[in-house]
Amino acid sequence: MRTFERADSLHVASAFNAGQAPPVALTRKRGRVRRRTAAGIASLVLAACAAFATVVVTSGNDTHTSVASVHVAQDGEMIAHPWGTEIPVSLSGLEDGGTYRLMTGNARGERVQAGSVQASGQSDGPMRVRLTTAMSKGTITTLYVQDADGRFIAQTPVGPHRNS
Secondary structure, eight states, rough: OOOHHHHHHHHHHHHHHTTTTOOHHHHHHHHHHHHHHHOOOHHHHHHHHHHHHHHHHHTOTTTSSOOOOOEEEEESEEEEETTTTEEEEEEEETTTTOEEEEEEEETOEEEEEEEEEOOOOTSSSEEEEEEEEEEEEEEEEEEEEEEEHHHHHHHHOOOTTOOO
């Protein structure tokens, strides 16, 4: 299609140079087509955004664990390894049978996966786990917990020498 546009442009330019008037109808038609195309694309983008917003709003499910009930805490000293860091953590308030992803974060807002757990019905206290992350011990500032839908449901500040 671009080849034809160039050919038409050359025809218009040569006709104009030869003293003939350029075909105004052709120029106006191109302008209308471009405006219609732009309007169509804008409509599609708006429709896609509206559909995405609808999915996000309706994906909330009250049967999931309440964010207020989930707690995560550093449960001892972080251990530095050549490959990253090991962090003892305690988790409570998780829904029995639910799967949760754990992450570490640094001061720049970067996040790194630190494993996952499946909650079992432990009524005798919090679940204790040891996270492993590629993030270095000295840069970790926050622990995050995500539910199976990818929502962040708990976080806590941590540090290399922090005990809970």
